[in-house]
Amino acid sequence: MPQFEKLTMAQALNRALRDAMADDPSVVMFGEDVGPLGGVFRITDGLTAELGEDRCFDTPLAESGIVGMAVGMAMNGMRPVVEMQFDAFAYPAFEQIVSHVAKMRNRTRGRVTLPMVIRVPYAGGIGGVEHHCDSSESYYAHTPGLHVVAPSTAADAYTLLRAAIASPDPVVFLEPKKLYWSKEEVELDADRPGIGTAAVRREGTDATLIAYGPSVPVALEAAEVAAQEGRSLQVVDLRSIVPFDDATVCDAVRSTGRAVVVAEATGFASVSSEIVARVTERCFHSLAAPIRRVVGFDIPFPPPKLEHFQLPGVDRVLDAVDDLQWEDS
Amino acid sequence: MPQFEKLTMAQALNRALRDAMADDPSVVMFGEDVGPLGGVFRITDGLTAELGEDRCFDTPLAESGIVGMAVGMAMNGMRPVVEMQFDAFAYPAFEQIVSHVAKMRNRTRGRVTLPMVIRVPYAGGIGGVEHHCDSSESYYAHTPGLHVVAPSTAADAYTLLRAAIASPDPVVFLEPKKLYWSKEEVELDADRPGIGTAAVRREGTDATLIAYGPSVPVALEAAEVAAQEGRSLQVVDLRSIVPFDDATVCDAVRSTGRAVVVAEATGFASVSSEIVARVTERCFHSLAAPIRRVVGFDIPFPPPKLEHFQLPGVDRVLDAVDDLQWEDS
Amino acid sequence: MTRDPDHLLPSDRPVTLMDHRGVAVEGAAHAMPAPEALLTAFAALVTGRRINDQAYALVRQGRLAVYPSSHGQEACQVAAAQVLADGDWLFPTYRDTVAAVARGVDPVEVLVLLKGDWHSGYDPSEHHVAPQATPLATQLLHAVGVAHAARLRGEPTVVMAMCGDGATSEGDFHEALNFAAVFRAPVVFFVQNNEYAISVPLARQSVAPSLAHKGIGYGVPGERVDGNDTAALLAVLGTAVDRARAGEGPQLVEAHTYRMQAHTNADDATRYRQDDEVAAWVERDPVTRLEAYLCEHDLLDDERLAAFAADAEEVAAAMRVGLSEDVTPDPADLFAHVYAVPTPQLVEQAALVADEVAREGGH
Amino acid sequence: MTRDPDHLLPSDRPVTLMDHRGVAVEGAAHAMPAPEALLTAFAALVTGRRINDQAYALVRQGRLAVYPSSHGQEACQVAAAQVLADGDWLFPTYRDTVAAVARGVDPVEVLVLLKGDWHSGYDPSEHHVAPQATPLATQLLHAVGVAHAARLRGEPTVVMAMCGDGATSEGDFHEALNFAAVFRAPVVFFVQNNEYAISVPLARQSVAPSLAHKGIGYGVPGERVDGNDTAALLAVLGTAVDRARAGEGPQLVEAHTYRMQAHTNADDATRYRQDDEVAAWVERDPVTRLEAYLCEHDLLDDERLAAFAADAEEVAAAMRVGLSEDVTPDPADLFAHVYAVPTPQLVEQAALVADEVAREGGH
Ligand SMILES: Cc1ncc(C[n+]2csc(CCOP(=O)(O)OP(=O)(O)O)c2C)c(N)n1
Ligand SMILES: Cc1ncc(C[n+]2csc(CCOP(=O)(O)OP(=O)(O)O)c2C)c(N)n1
Ligand SMILES: [Mg+2]
């Protein structure tokens, strides 16, 4: 019997950790300040108190150390979940992630597997100072051997984190910081469709907006505004960047013949480039216009007072839709 | 008066370093084994002996240390050039590169600039064991604030490295390992067109091959074979990935109406995705077929005995060209 | 030269020149700094404390997004700046606002970062103060590079590289100390051990006898000092700077101090430490301690005290004015400083934003 | 528990139990290991030396791409494996082929990496030997994780984590020692200081009194041992393993040894070191040293020697056979082990390659 509760995304993530740890004693959670403090975003709130220091604990302040230790624990029968405090603070662990986390199964022909989750509070929109608002998904998505997911709803946060913890493969789990406090009715169901499946969040016939993580609410809002203006926009939420759900995305785009990709990350050589490239490769003759991108500019993430210029907003999405070479315009 | 000499790419790089260091006492070269040994690829051969230990020196074995120290030296009036021993061994420096090298100018509104070069022996094709053959350009190209270049000829190796050292901004300089020993007549000219300009390496009218670094010779060979089969392929060598020469690339593609991107790196969320996306965005109505990619599969770089399956080869390029929906086929 | 390993180990107890009540300690390891030096430091301490408290208030008023206060650590802040010569460099962290100010940087410019108008708000080359570093320990390597460049050119520059206890766990700390040691770079690594890295207590960070014991593993002398004793800090850091300048290579100094407030205003310190632990540090306060000493030695009287307070108040007033200004952000700035010459891509993107702004009527 | 800092510092000189000629040292810090242990080690030494030389020859014959030989370091290799119990783990580097073999792994499987058929060629779980690590020092953190997992489950596992002198400069070395210390993880960090990191001599890597002096900075006891003295290695590493297993936390052991050959066959050692430096180490050879001791003590005679040599020859012969096999690589393997279940993208890509292969007639 599925359970329903009104939760913020932060609470849904906390519940996912709690439930996974209760179900499986090999799941452990660690990182910086995740113990008594409950993490700077309180995602691990209460876990140490309830489950004990051996299950949820603080480490010394060193991200390569955190990820490297998780590799070893996963090699030895555990399912570690680690938290990187902010997106840019995962970079010290980059070598561990690229050269080991992503490759261990492959190097050993499947003899050593790494069921582990790297949780990354991710992206902007919270007025954070420099180094606190990076959108780093492209680095991970470009690295074969990693799964990369980004929920946009509290319900997906729960389901996808449960799926990530249950996965036999390492998952980079991107948590859109600006959505941590958005509340909704959540079905606490670990068995809903998980990693690898996109969701059509809104039906529409004129054009398809493709988004993930923090950009999904923007796309939905744009579709709402467009509807008032008489244009019917479909919204696809990737949920899972790797594996990529080509079928759902391409079906959607073929059905409308037009598409805009919305993403916060800097556009150059990114996940958004990939979406444009692969959808165009597959749907070329269904496209009435080139796929447009509303994505971060190719600049370092701006200071708080300027970040709204960098974040894809409803107006910019609607401008891009307008640009899709409508015959009647 | 330009000077001509027959040199390998390795020698051309060595000459570029030597000439830049002779011209400007603030240029220093350091890294692992770059001193008496001359680097594992001998790119720094003779520099310590000729210019002294203060100008070209070995460091302790720590890549974050190497790049971080270069940041400080660049802050204090030097133009450091550092060598990462192999592509995958630059990952420990990732945080320094992304959070500092790329951002310092921006963070300080141009008050602190970092004229520095990070040299990376790069990509596969040399039968190297794991971790020695990564194509890491997408990580850097996705990071605003870095210039990213990759020569495909000895002449460009010289010109682009001189330009990189002279640049007021940090440059990630990717040296295709498999081309180190290819020899050609080189014009030792620091003033030929440098960073930011692509080159049309071969004229052609039927389709455009877009390549860079190690894939350029493959594209040229494919064009040669195609010519024998009666198909005229144009070859564009990017030379500079960031900044990207939209004008040259798009002009080329518009002139043929068909294109194939050739690159060794894993395709997903990569520079090759970006090329497809941006060229399609700009040339959509000139395209007779979707742009095809002949790129690395989304797998960790294979062991030596299997690497030929991963590397884009002439046959695969020609297959992709055949796939470009020719009316007469 | 083989160094005698014993010279690399810190003293058993942190160097102290005056006790909690400001009474000079007998048989101390260093001479008491000259009265003028102590008075200079005291003025800066008073100002530093005022800056901390003013910044904290500005957060509550919504003028700053957040503030990592060095309340309680002002002696470290002030001494780190004061022992440097003009051409020297200071590498501060996010918590070292007061040190940057003590070195001459305008507090309003320092706080631009936390106000959110831009990232680094001051010109690092003006006072040789590097941009405040957030990615922990990364700046220590930059400090080594600055020092090594100066050394290669034969300049007498010394670099003061600051970090916290937590940051010593990062790989970059290790690499910086080792590089500095191997290249004999004139860097003083100054660790403010304030017992916490956000919520994580020192015991979870390290089980070494002290953080200064890390020095010997690099061939770097380590020293420990009472981080709330301004006199001891001036002496120990001053000696370290002298040694580095004399060509003795890098020095490591660990100051034992305490973060009196939460990590930042956004932090809830009650989740991980008890009030009585904090209370125990109140009596060790660096400002009152030095004040007691100076008064006892007739170096300070009420008049002077009032003058110092007034100076500090002026700084605070300037902060209030400077930081209440609403700067209208210009989006063109976003594209102007990514490269010396914007790429064609950035030119396009800047034009797009300019167009948007124009259409919205300059908003 | 506060540890006495003095117990964390290494001895002034490396622990030695027998001198270069195989004569037992008077008043040594450890008892001489039992004769059987020495004989077991000797057999492994002879085999190890043979493996090194055979692998070297196989490179010249083009059967291996490259080989980083541990010629001269076999005592370290053998002792590291021999002191472990069955459930313990070994974390070797690219140079530690002989250690992996001494632990039970088939040399042919170890050398798959350098033959180029696949990456790691053996099943790490079979003998609890991690895949040989190339990215320097990264494996030390994995070792800590394996140990910590075991400790959480109450298992008595000890992990032997190996690295070279050069690798101690990497940030991961620092983070691994610190994590292990804070979590009291039962890891023995074993540094083979062979004086070089490719061309870079130790003096350019560190100016610490010794690498074992790094331990105290983490609260980890450091010890130094003669790396060409098998008996001393068995004693020192054995004690370290015992201590780790007894709950005393991680241990750091530095062995002083020498890389007799070039870094790999691809390296030209004449560019950075003199022949006479190498020659000086010939007389300290670990194999002849132990042989002399065993003969002197009538533990070894010509017959036994011949038997050991014959065993080693058998291993070499098996290597020649096993590594001369030309495995036809199956490209399907490239896509089979990226994830437990291939992504739709990989399924497509595998099909493309399968189609190519089919069209080329199975080539
Ligand atoms: C690489 C990195 N990881 C994590 C963080 C997040 N973070 C900011 S401050 C802090 C604690 C630092 O503690 P410490 O070094 O003791 O300095 P203090 O704040 O006590 O002055 C953490 C974890 C960061 N800034 N950089
Ligand atoms: C992170 C990383 N950087 C660089 C290298 C290239 N590299 C391979 S071996 C080596 C030297 C290692 O020296 P040391 O640790 O002393 O071990 P030894 O080879 O002497 O056994 C270097 C620089 C690497 N493998 N990994
Ligand atoms: Mg602290």
Ligand SMILES: [Mg+2]
């Ligand atoms: Mg070595």
